[in-house]
Amino acid sequence: MTQETTASNSSSEPAIWELYPDATIDQDNRAQYEGMLRRELCLNRCSSCTAWHQPPRSICPRCWSVDVRPTAVSGKGVVMMAAVLRQGKAALGVEYPYHLVTVELDEQPALRYTSAIAEDCIDQVQIGTRVTLDWVERGGAPHPVFRPDADKAPGSASDVG
Amino acid sequence: MSADLTRDRVAIVGVGSTGYSRGDTGRSAPSYAYEAAVAAIRDADLTQIDIDGVVSSTGSGYPNLVPPASIEVVAALGLPTVTYYSEGNPVIGGAMIDAINALLTGRCRNVLVYHYNYRGPYMSRRAASDPFRRWIRGYADDPPESAKNAAAYSFWASNYFARYDARREHLGYLAINSRTNAASNPLAAIREPLTMEEYLEARMIRDPLCMFDMDLPVDGADAFVLTLTERAADRPHTPVLVHTANQGAVGPNDEDQLPSLERHGHDVVVEQLWRDSERTLADVDVAFIYDGFTFIAMSWLEKLGWCGPGEAGSFIEQHWVDDQQRLMIDGRIPVNPSGGMLSEGGTQGAGSVREAVHQLRGDAGSRQVEQAETALLAIGGFFYNAQSIMLTRGPA
Numbered sequence: 001m002t003q004e005t006t007a008s009n010s011s012s013e014p015a016i017w018e019l020y021p022d023a024t025i026d027q028d029n030r031a032q033y034e035g036m037l038r039r040e041l042c043l044n045r046c047s048s049c050t051a052w053h054q055p056p057r058s059i060c061p062r063c064w065s066v067d068v069r070p071t072a073v074s075g076k077g078v079v080m081m082a083a084v085l086r087q088g089k090a091a092l093g094v095e096y097p098y099h100l101v102t103v104e105l106d107e108q109p110a111l112r113y114t115s116a117i118a119e120d121c122i123d124q125v126q127i128g129t130r131v132t133l134d135w136v137e138r139g140g141a142p143h144p145v146f147r148p149d150a151d152k153a154p155g156s157a158s159d160v161g
Numbered sequence: 162m163s164a165d166l167t168r169d170r171v172a173i174v175g176v177g178s179t180g181y182s183r184g185d186t187g188r189s190a191p192s193y194a195y196e197a198a199v200a201a202i203r204d205a206d207l208t209q210i211d212i213d214g215v216v217s218s219t220g221s222g223y224p225n226l227v228p229p230a231s232i233e234v235v236a237a238l239g240l241p242t243v244t245y246y247s248e249g250n251p252v253i254g255g256a257m258i259d260a261i262n263a264l265l266t267g268r269c270r271n272v273l274v275y276h277y278n279y280r281g282p283y284m285s286r287r288a289a290s291d292p293f294r295r296w297i298r299g300y301a302d303d304p305p306e307s308a309k310n311a312a313a314y315s316f317w318a319s320n321y322f323a324r325y326d327a328r329r330e331h332l333g334y335l336a337i338n339s340r341t342n343a344a345s346n347p348l349a350a351i352r353e354p355l356t357m358e359e360y361l362e363a364r365m366i367r368d369p370l371c372m373f374d375m376d377l378p379v380d381g382a383d384a385f386v387l388t389l390t391e392r393a394a395d396r397p398h399t400p401v402l403v404h405t406a407n408q409g410a411v412g413p414n415d416e417d418q419l420p421s422l423e424r425h426g427h428d429v430v431v432e433q434l435w436r437d438s439e440r441t442l443a444d445v446d447v448a449f450i451y452d453g454f455t456f457i458a459m460s461w462l463e464k465l466g467w468c469g470p471g472e473a474g475s476f477i478e479q480h481w482v483d484d485q486q487r488l489m490i491d492g493r494i495p496v497n498p499s500g501g502m503l504s505e506g507g508t509q510g511a512g513s514v515r516e517a518v519h520q521l522r523g524d525a526g527s528r529q530v531e532q533a534e535t536a537l538l539a540i541g542g543f544f545y546n547a548q549s550i551m552l553t554r555g556p557a
Contacts, residue, residue, distance in 0.1 A: 022304045055415060081308065081417070083315035084368035089283065091305045097368075102308050102316055102417045114316075114417045115306040127323040143306065 019141035022091050029056040031070035039135045039142050041113065042070035043105075052108045073113075075133025076149055077105040080112065082127055092139035101146055103131055118147040165405045165437040171261045172393035172400035172555055175205025175386030176518045180348035181278070181379040181506030185287060190279035191229040193382035195237050198275050201384035202238075206397045207271060209238060212386070214245040214269030218256040218276040218509065234275065245269040250408065251276075252451075252509035252541045253383075254548025258406050260387045270388065276511035277382035284378035311375070313416035313544065314454040315367035321422060321456070322369060325471030329369065332455035333360035334477045334488065336373040336503055339452055341487040343500025345527045346516075350379045350506040354486065374455040379506030383515045393555060400555035401521045404440070404535075407433040408548040416544055426547025427464040430539070434549045435466075442466060446533040447520050448494050449513035451540045452501040461539040498528045510540035514550065521554040 016025055016033040025033055032055075035042030044056045048065035052073075060068050081102040090096060099117040104110065117125045118134055125131060125148060132149035135142045177200025179193050194217075202212060215231040229237065231246040245268040249256025253276050260272040280288035281297040288294055303309065308316040321327060336355060343349035355373065363371040393400035409429025411420070419425055435441075442465065450465075452458040459473035467490065468476035482489045488496045499505050499516035506512065517536035519525040525533075538550040 020304070024303075053413070054418060061413065081316035081320045083308070083312055083319060084365070085305060085312070086364075086368070087366045094305050098305055100306060100308070100312075100316075110418065110420050112417045114308045127319060 019139075021139070028058045032056055035070060035072065036142050036144065040072040041075050041133055041144050042072050043107075043111070043113070044068045045071040052105075052111045054111060054113060073105055073107050075105075075144070076151075077103040077113075077131060079125060079127050079129045079131055079146070080104045082125075094138065099125075101125060101131070103146055113144075115143070116145045118145040121147045124148050165407065165433070167261045167265055167403070168405050168437060169402050169553075170390050171264050171387055171403045172390045173385050173403065173514075173518050173552070174388050174393050174396040174398060174400055175201040175203075175207065176383070176515045177201030177204055177385075178348055178383045178512070178515050179381045181350040181377075181381035181508065181512070183280075183285065183287070183350050183377060183379055183506075185291070186380045188380065189293070190277060190380075191233065191237065193279065193380060194229050194234060194275050194277045194384070197277070197382035197384035198234060198238060198273055201275075201386050202273065204398070205271075205386040205388075207386060209240050210242075211271050212238070212240050212273050213243050214260065214263050214272035215240070215243060216246070216256045216260045216263070216272060216274045217248045218251045218253055218274075218511070219248045234273070243269075245272070249274070250546065252546050252548060253511040253514055254406060254408055254538075254540050254550055255546070257385075257387070257403065257514070257550060258408060258548075261403060261406060264387060264389055270392070272387045273384060274387060275382060275384035276509060278379050278507055278509070280378045280380060288378065308417035310416070311454075312367055314374075314456045314542070315370045316417065317419075317422065317543065318369050318454075318456040321459070321471075325474070327459070327471070327474040329361065329371075330357065331459065331474035331477050332370075332374055333357050334481055335452055335455040335458050336360055337486055338488045339497050339501040339503035339505075341485065342495065342498050342528070343504035346499045346505060348381075348512070349500040349504055350377050350381075351504050352500075370454065370456065373503070376453045376502035376507030377504065379508075381506060381508070383508060383511035385514065385518075390555065399522045399557045401518045402553045402555045404551040404553045405434065405437040406548070406550045407437070408541075408546070409433065410545065410547065414544045419543060422460070423470070425543040426541065426545070427460055427539075427543060430547045430549045431464045431466070434551065438551055440535055440551065442537075444535045445494055445537045447498060447517065447530045447536045448490065448496045449501075449510075449517060449536065449538040449540070450496050451510060451513075451542070452497060452503045453507060453509070453542065455503070457542050460543065465537070465539055495530060498525070498530070510538065510548070513538050513540065514552075517550075517552045521552055
């Protein structure tokens with residue numbers, strides 16, 4: 001299930017462990033980090049029942065199929081929670097205050113991904129804002145961030161939750 | 162769900178505490194656990210040969226909890242023969258349930274349950290300057306783009322504030338309540354009063370929560386001796402019965418994947434509580450509402466049924482006694498009379514169990530609630546560690 005993601009991990013490039021040194025990477029979530037290197041946000045999707053889940057696990061929590069595949073999401077959704085980190089040991093490339101959001105993705109109700117707001121649009125993103133994915137370099141590796149989505153919202157958009 | 166078959170069958174017959182400190186203590190984590198354990202065993206008028214079960218609250222691999230594990234305590238206290246030992250699921254209720262199960266399945270006669278806190282180097286500047294804490298692992302190095310661990314309550318509080326008529330002042334009342342109550346508790350780490358002005362101007366840590374919304378990193382330990390109720394009369398103190406105890410969770414429970422505030426661990430706990438007891442909120446004499454984060458206490462007040470969804474803020478305003486600067490539900494039920502996690506220290510509910518035992522024995526000193534017979538303890542957060550314990554005064 002990871003064969004499509006191993007191409008970017010050739011020996012001439014730094015390993016995901018070096019590029020994402022503060023992440024706990026194991027066999028079940030490596031594809032998510034390998035996807036980030038390609039600037040794709042890959043969440044696990046069940047090949048049997050088509051349900052998505054996050055964080056990546058080796059089994060589908062809905063139908064127990066183990067045929068779960070890292071699959072790129074659109075990165076579009078609605079902000080349902082937000083927090084501002086102001087204290088603690090800062091990770092490489094992070095400056096406080098650091099604005100984070102949890103986004104309910106369009107792919108499935110209650111499927112969420114948490115990451116930072118793009119620095120140039122912190123004032124434009126709040127709970128309820130439709131956002132889309134973008135990528136920034138942090139510590140020499142691509143990281144997903146969210147920014148307001150200029151496109152029209154789909155009819156299925158959920159609210160604050 | 163089935164019913165709680167352990168109801169009223171196990172009693173707490175001994176308590177011991179080191180008290181809690183944020184200072185330069187110069188002590189090891191195990192030294193606290195041992196001191197509290199010895200105090201609890203002596204309080205029950207028992208000795209080494211009597212303790213044949215030991216349960217810690219270090220389970221689930223919590224990174225902020227450090228040894229000693231139960232087997233080390235067996236060695237350190239020189240317990241000659243132990244027939245049950247385990248690491249219970251934090252917070253304190255998981256360990257209590259483990260002990261209750263061990264007693265009722267006949268695996269042992271007297272169980273020592275202990276809980277300790279010990280600051281890791283990432284928890285405070287003072288702890289970071291202590292080289293003897295360097296080995297303690299923590300979650301300081303996790304990627305910051307995450308709603309995990311302690312950050313989770315800031316995230317979900319933001320969702321709550323967006324949906325309901327709640328304000329930071331409502332959280333502030335809870336922080337002030339704990340400070341006011343801690344003033345009369347010599348075991349508390351902070352005993353100075355807090356004002357609403359100080360709360361509102363406090364340093365934000367993770368918006369929308371500030372430093373006074375989060376429990377205190379402390380060193381210290383509490384310990385308890387549990388035995389079957391039928392044997393509790395042999396012990397010197399009025400036994401305190403574990404009327405009912407439970408824990409609960411839902412899946413998914415990853416912090417940012419929790420389906421909603423409508424149903425999480427608190428709900429699973431409360432469903433069991435009111436199924437297993439004929440007592441109601443009207444019977445509660447003293448309440449321990451987990452304030453590891455102020456926002457957790459807001460949730461408990463709603464889930465327990467004191468008010469409806471989104472109404473915790475106005476409930477707190479209605480039951481606030483301004484001239485006492487504390488919460489008194491219906492004018493008679495104090496909440497966290499020993500100062501809670503916010504002011505006694507982040508005891509993960511252990512301090513609440515100890516205070517509840519003193520209240521029900523009638524030896525809580527200046528904090529004593531007259532004729533206290535029923536203590537309700539709602540402990541833990543939404544994701545991994547929601548628990549409740551109802552304690553009642555047993556026959557003298």
